[in-house]
Amino acid sequence: EVQLVESGGGLVKPGGSLRLSCAASGFTLSSYTINWVRQAPGKGLEWVSSMRVRSGDGDYADSVKGRFTISRDNAKNSLYLQMDSLRAEDTAVYYCAREGVYFYINCAGGVCYGLDSWGPGTLVTVSS
Amino acid sequence: EIVLTQSPGTLSLSPGERATLSCTASQSVLTSHLAWYQQKPGQAPRLLIFGTSYRAPGISDRFSGSGSGTDFTLTISRLEPEDFAFYYCQQYDNSYTFGQGTKLEIK
Numbered sequence: 001e002v003q004l005v006e007s008g009g010g011l012v013k014p015g016g017s018l019r020l021s022c023a024a025s026g027f028t029l030s031s032y033t034i035n036w037v038r039q040a041p042g043k044g045l046e047w048v049s050s051m052r053v054r055s056g057d058g059d060y061a062d063s064v065k066g067r068f069t070i071s072r073d074n075a076k077n078s079l080y081l082q083m084d085s086l087r088a089e090d091t092a093v094y095y096c097a098r099e100g101v102y103f104y105i106n107c108a109g110g111v112c113y114g115l116d117s118w119g120p121g122t123l124v125t126v127s128s
Numbered sequence: 129e130i131v132l133t134q135s136p137g138t139l140s141l142s143p144g145e146r147a148t149l150s151c152t153a154s155q156s157v158l159t160s161h162l163a164w165y166q167q168k169p170g171q172a173p174r175l176l177i178f179g180t181s182y183r184a185p186g187i188s189d190r191f192s193g194s195g196s197g198t199d200f201t202l203t204i205s206r207l208e209p210e211d212f213a214f215y216y217c218q219q220y221d222n223s224y225t226f227g228q229g230t231k232l233e234i235k
Contacts, residue, residue: 037224050224
């Protein structure tokens with residue numbers, strides 16, 4: 001069974017740091033693009049960062065660029081999000097989500113995408 | 129960055145009715161890169177539709193998606209009590225963006 005579980009959330013002061021973990025089971029994490037998506041209390045979903053499967057490079061939303069760093073440990077089948085210089089507006093539930101790849105002839109290049117597996121999320125609260 | 133605008137913000141319907149949710153993009157989106165998610169309070173989102181019109185595994189055939197270019201629609205026929213939730217559209221260009229969501233509530 002495919003499963004993602006986040007951990008590492010908690011209460012941190014503005015300017016502080018936190019490291020989130022996403023442990024994968026039931027599949028090889030390095031074979032998929034994995035994303036961090038967050039949801040502020042009572043708000044919608046916001047994409048934060050991706051670890052691309054091919055390049056292993058990280059992509060970031062403008063709101064976190066230069067402050068957050070995504071990384072991966074293949075031996076532990078885990079993904080991480082190092083969050084520095086945290087701000088009150090970073091307060092949210094953070095989800096890791098796997099990008100599923102679907103091969104259908106009517107998809108562009110024969111491939112469609114969707115975030116097909118999500119963890120339960122971990123709450124990050126930035127407050128003094 | 130492509131902005132997705134969902135309408136209506138809240139949709140009030142009764143079980144058994146048909147729901148039509150809209151998602152409008154600020155510029156053209158590849159149909160392959162448009163998805164819909166359902167989220168219930170306290171839960172993670174769940175993929176419903178990918179590639180504009182393909183149902184994800186295990187999703188009821190009461191859910192269907194359509195559209196192209198900048199206008200996309202999620203239709204739920206014959207609403208069941210468990211369908212009342214938040215719904216988000218999402219696109220992938222160089223990054224992901226989500227619509228602000230539609231709350232489907234019981235009338």
